[in-house]
Amino acid sequence: MEEPFALIDRLRRAAALVAPGDDGGMASGRGFEVRLAAAQLHEIHALSEGEAASGAGLALGCALTVGARPILWLRTEAAERQGGRLHGPGLVAMGLDPADLVVVVVADDAALLRAAADGARCPGLGTVIAEGWGAMRGLDLTASRRLMLAAEASGVLMLVLRVGGQVVPSAAATRWSVASAPSRALAAEAPGAPAYDLELLRRRGGPAGARWRVEWNRDTQSFDPAPLSGARLPLVADRAVAGPAPAPVRGAG
Amino acid sequence: MPIERLRARRPHLFVARDEAPIAFAESVGGAIRLAALNARAVAAGLSVGLTLADARARVPEVEIFPHDPAADADWLERLAEGARRYSPAVALDPPQGLVLDSGGVDHLFGGERGLAEDIETRMARRGLIVRLAYGDTPEAARALARHAGAPAPDEMGAIRRLPVAALELDEDACAALIAAGLKSVGDVLARPMATIAARFGREAATALRRLTGEEDSPLTPRVVAAPIGVERRFAEPVARTEHMLGVLEDLTAEAARVLEERHEGGRRWDARLFRSDGEVQHLRVETGQPTRDPAVLLRLFRERIEALADPLDPGFGYDLMRLDVGLAEKLDAVQLRLEGGEAKSEAVAALIDRLGTRLGRERVRRIHPRDSHMPEQAELLLPATDPAPKAEWTRPEPGEPPLRPIHLFDPPQPIESLAAETPDGPPARFRWRRKMHDVARAEGPERIAGEWWRRADMAPPTRDYYRVEDVRGRRFWIFRHGLYTETERPRWYVHGLFA
Numbered sequence: 001m002e003e004p005f006a007l008i009d010r011l012r013r014a015a016a017l018v019a020p021g022d023d024g025g026m027a028s029g030r031g032f033e034v035r036l037a038a039a040q041l042h043e044i045h046a047l048s049e050g051e052a053a054s055g056a057g058l059a060l061g062c063a064l065t066v067g068a069r070p071i072l073w074l075r076t077e078a079a080e081r082q083g084g085r086l087h088g089p090g091l092v093a094m095g096l097d098p099a100d101l102v103v104v105v106v107a108d109d110a111a112l113l114r115a116a117a118d119g120a121r122c123p124g125l126g127t128v129i130a131e132g133w134g135a136m137r138g139l140d141l142t143a144s145r146r147l148m149l150a151a152e153a154s155g156v157l158m159l160v161l162r163v164g165g166q167v168v169p170s171a172a173a174t175r176w177s178v179a180s181a182p183s184r185a186l187a188a189e190a191p192g193a194p195a196y197d198l199e200l201l202r203r204r205g206g207p208a209g210a211r212w213r214v215e216w217n218r219d220t221q222s223f224d225p226a227p228l229s230g231a232r233l234p235l236v237a238d239r240a241v242a243g244p245a246p247a248p249v250r251g252a253g
Numbered sequence: 254m255p256i257e258r259l260r261a262r263r264p265h266l267f268v269a270r271d272e273a274p275i276a277f278a279e280s281v282g283g284a285i286r287l288a289a290l291n292a293r294a295v296a297a298g299l300s301v302g303l304t305l306a307d308a309r310a311r312v313p314e315v316e317i318f319p320h321d322p323a324a325d326a327d328w329l330e331r332l333a334e335g336a337r338r339y340s341p342a343v344a345l346d347p348p349q350g351l352v353l354d355s356g357g358v359d360h361l362f363g364g365e366r367g368l369a370e371d372i373e374t375r376m377a378r379r380g381l382i383v384r385l386a387y388g389d390t391p392e393a394a395r396a397l398a399r400h401a402g403a404p405a406p407d408e409m410g411a412i413r414r415l416p417v418a419a420l421e422l423d424e425d426a427c428a429a430l431i432a433a434g435l436k437s438v439g440d441v442l443a444r445p446m447a448t449i450a451a452r453f454g455r456e457a458a459t460a461l462r463r464l465t466g467e468e469d470s471p472l473t474p475r476v477v478a479a480p481i482g483v484e485r486r487f488a489e490p491v492a493r494t495e496h497m498l499g500v501l502e503d504l505t506a507e508a509a510r511v512l513e514e515r516h517e518g519g520r521r522w523d524a525r526l527f528r529s530d531g532e533v534q535h536l537r538v539e540t541g542q543p544t545r546d547p548a549v550l551l552r553l554f555r556e557r558i559e560a561l562a563d564p565l566d567p568g569f570g571y572d573l574m575r576l577d578v579g580l581a582e583k584l585d586a587v588q589l590r591l592e593g594g595e596a597k598s599e600a601v602a603a604l605i606d607r608l609g610t611r612l613g614r615e616r617v618r619r620i621h622p623r624d625s626h627m628p629e630q631a632e633l634l635l636p637a638t639d640p641a642p643k644a645e646w647t648r649p650e651p652g653e654p655p656l657r658p659i660h661l662f663d664p665p666q667p668i669e670s671l672a673a674e675t676p677d678g679p680p681a682r683f684r685w686r687r688k689m690h691d692v693a694r695a696e697g698p699e700r701i702a703g704e705w706w707r708r709a710d711m712a713p714p715t716r717d718y719y720r721v722e723d724v725r726g727r728r729f730w731i732f733r734h735g736l737y738t739e740t741e742r743p744r745w746y747v748h749g750l751f752a
Contacts, residue, residue: 050688050727053660057752060659070601084660087749088620088632092646093655094752098620102601102637104608105616115608124600180726182693186654190696191722193654194752216752219651 034198034214034223036062038126038157040173041148045201047177049133049164052083054180057194057216059129059161060094064221068126068157069100072119075131076112079163080105082133094194095218100126113138113147120150120158131161144170167201175202181213184226193217195226274312278305279320288320322348332381335531338573339368341482344391350398352391375531388412392463396421396438412464413439420460426453438464481519481578483507490529490570494558497526497571502551504576509545518543518584522550526565527573534565539614540606541638542599543582549603556610605637614638622646626701628718628748629663656699656720658730658749665746668731676737679719683731685747690723697721698733714739720751728752 036042042062046055063071073086088098106112109132119128128151132139139160148171151158160172167175177199183192194216200208215226274294276287285305297312308315326347333351336343339362342354355368362368369385376383388394393412396419405411412419415438417430430453435441441449441461450458462468483504491497501524512518520543526534538553558565609617614636621633622644633642649656670680671689679695697719714735722728728751735743 050686053658053728053750053752056659060752072604084658084662084749085634086620087628087658087661088622089628089646089657090655090659090661090749090751091620093649093657094659098622098632098646099641101620102605103618103620103634104612105618106612111612115612118604118607122600122604124597124604180728182724182726183654183722183728185694186696188696189694191654191694191720191728191751194728195726197726218649218655 034062034212035065036157036159036174038066038068039152039155041120041144041151041158041160041171043160043162043170043172043175045165045167045175045177046161046163047179049082051179052079052133052163054178054194054196055161055163056083056086056131057094058176058178058196058198059131059159060091060096061216061223062159063127063129063157064095065223066157067221070125071096071101071127071129072104072122072125073101073129073131074104074106074112074115074119076109076133077105077107078133079131083163093218094216095221109136109138112136113143116158116160117146117150120147120156121154122156123154125154125156127157127159129159129161131163132165133163135165136160136162139168139170141169141171144172148172172202173204174200177201181226184215196223274299274315276308276315276317277320278308278317279322325349331533332531334525334533334535335527336372337525337533337575338527339372346395350395352395355387375529378530389466390463392460393466396464409465413437413442417441420457420464422453422457422460426457429453430457480581481508481511482575483511484573484575486573487571490567490572492567492570494565494567497567497574498551498555500574501554501576502547504574505547505550508576508578509547512545512578512581512584515581516583517581518545519578519581520544521578521580522554523577523579524554525575525577526567526571527575528568529570529572530568532568538610539638540602541609542602542606543584545584549606553606553610556607560611560613609636609638627703628657628701629661654720655751658728659752661749662747665732665748668745668747670745677717679721679731679733680745683745685729690727690729692721693724694722695719701732714743718748 044055044059044062046052060071063069075086086101086103091098091101104115106115112130112132113136116128116130119125119130139162144160147158147160150156160170179197181195181197183195186192192215195213196216197211197213199211202208213226214223217224274297275291276294276299277289278285279288280286287299287301287303287305287308290299290301294312294315297315299308299312299315303311305317308317329345329347329349329351333343333345336351336353340353340355340358344352344354346352355365359365359368362371365387369387372385373383384398386394386397387408388397389408393408396415397408397411400415400419405414417435417438417440418427419438420427420430420441422430430441433452435444438461441457442465446458446461449461459468485500485504491500504524505522508519508522520540522538522540524536524538526536528534536554536557538550538557540549540553544550605617617637618634619637619639619641621635621642623631623633623642624644625631635642666685669684671683672681677698679692679697682689682691684690698717699719701716701718703713703715716732716734717736718730718732720728721731729747730749730751731745731747733743733745734740737743
């Protein structure tokens with residue numbers, strides 16, 4: 001039997017998933033910060049394969065904002081093949097010392113989940129990132145619940161990074177979708193700091209559906225709210241050029 | 254030898270036709286010739302070197318198999334591994350011999366005779382015919398085993414009665430000896446050594462000295478004996494995995510005691526399970542930190558067994574288990590657990606060991622810096638248990654956007670540049686993986702010349718790298734392979750993706 005105070009404490013911790021800033025408002029932009037609670041399972045979805053790098057950036061940023069190091073990054077061979085390997089100088093450029101990172105490449109999703117469960121149980125780790133591409137069949141309610149319980153017991157920040165897969169029900173505390181956003185240009189139209197469009201798809205015990213545009217600040221190791229003026233092109237042109245292809249319409253007859 | 258390999262590997266071929274003449278054929282200089290025969294084939298009049306057509310004409314019922322020296326060598330290796338149950342010093346004597354240093358171990362088997370009997374019965378169980386001989390030197394033992402001489406009262410007498418072929422000189426020297434009327438080793442030994450050396454070459458004299466033990470020739474064992482090894486023999490073979498793991502636990506505990514006395518911990522542990530029919534199964538476990546904790550090791554061994562492609566096959570059971578500590582390092586008697594950090598890094602090291610044992614050491618890795626300006630060579634992926642090389646990452650300037658991608662493609666992926674480009678600019682539009690990308694922002698070029706000093710003949714083309722961002726905010730690291738002055742129509746590649 002759990003101590004009542006401990007139980008309340010646990011519930012309170014579960015509720016404080018996204019720690020709000022000073023004004024408590026997340027959508028206002030001011031004082032907002034993305035801080036995922038450690039000792040929980042969170043899901044990050046890069047909904048298309050082209051957003052894999054954004055997903056990796058957000059996952060890495062989430063680990064860095066809460067200082068949850070060292071990081072165990074699990075990837076499938078498919079991720080390594082299609083998405084490219086994690087690049088040391090690029091990780092340094094995001095603000096991670098690669099000495100704090102162990103990369104594990106596994107053969108398939110089953111091995112990925114097994115290794116993730118082992119990692120989530122290890123109290124010496126700060127973060128476990130399990131990156132799977134496509135439909136992760138093994139990741140069902142049971143498997144995610146297991147990861148969640150392991151993370152609660154060990155205090156590890158457990159992130160499941162999914163690239164190009166369908167969203168399925170899971171026990172994750174929060175579920176985010178991430179897409180790259182136009183950065184604020186530097187001098188001479190050079191691309192600036194990484195910017196993302198985030199959407200909170202699901203949040204246990206709280207409202208969801210909010211969207212933000214954030215910018216990764218390596219020097220302060222935090223996500224800053226990004227002004228929407230970053231979009232240089234009009235929205236219409238944006239959609240016409242690179243938007244998702246319209247659903248095929250079956251011709252009549 | 255090939256026959257015996259075949260018999261062991263494909264027993265169904267030998268059911269009820271043990272007596273068929275069998276030959277192994279290989280193609281030599283355009284013709285297919287016999288390379289090895291069984292006794293029955295020899296009796297039928299075949300000989301090594303005969304062409305296949307001749308052999309078939311002479312003995313129509315002969316069965317021909319392809320000669321495979323590599324498989325034979327492999328088979329010999331396995332036998333050598335199995336022979337380690339008798340002595341840690343086992344040397345290969347290809348193509349078909351093994352040399353064991355039985356000094357100091359034969360009393361375990363009831364003397365030389367007992368050891369010989371054990372080897373004979375064990376090999377006979379697998380259908381192997383062995384010819385055994387003891388000698389004071391490896392050469393003497395080998396010569397006696399290979400070249401059956403006449404019976405003799407002692408070793409020297411037996412060596413004297415060996416034919417000169419036992420010296421294993423080249424054919425000319427051998428023929429010359431016989432032509433000189435020297436038919437046995439004893440005949441040669443009767444002459445002064447100087448005369449032999451002068452007339453038949455130094456090799457002949459050396460071979461003689463080695464045979465008689467006047468000159469030492471060291472045995473080169475296949476495997477260097479491990480510094481610490483413990484073993485357990487069973488009167489009855491053990492077939493259950495659980496029981497086997499129990500014994501393995503005892504062995505690790507025993508090895509741990511030895512290590513503790515030496516203030517050491519093992520980093521590489523080799524368990525060898527010797528099956529009663531001579532097969533050996535080898536399980537290796539490596540740890541990043543020296544350890545002597547039996548519970549940890551047993552967990553790693555379990556992982557190793559689970560990760561085996563073929564499950565452990567005890568056959569008729571194991572009758573000997575050996576555990577060697579191949580690599581030992583200093584480990585203080587009491588682990589420092591005062592600081593929380595120490596316990597934490599220990600937990601991570603244990604996790605790395607477990608994952609490495611299950612998935613393979615090279616799949617669990619760390620990224621280390623490497624001093625090269627070629628992007629794909631600027632990092633070094635090493636197993637996480639390996640020590641870090643001395644090098645430093647280049648730290649980015651504050652306020653600078655990431656200049657290197659988080660994902661790197663190796664090799665780079667070709668893209669199709671669709672819009673006209675200025676000589677020093679990136680394409681305004683490109684296609685990658687069948688998707689169109691319109692470049693909204695770009696920075697570059699960052700010129701990276703090929704490492705011309707690595708290739709003397711010609712330097713690889715220069716690469717001009719650009720950081721580009723498309724209208725949706727996807728950031729790419731693309732490069733043009735070659736300057737316009739270097740190549741007619743340079744190709745474009747995407748080398749990485751920024752987060």
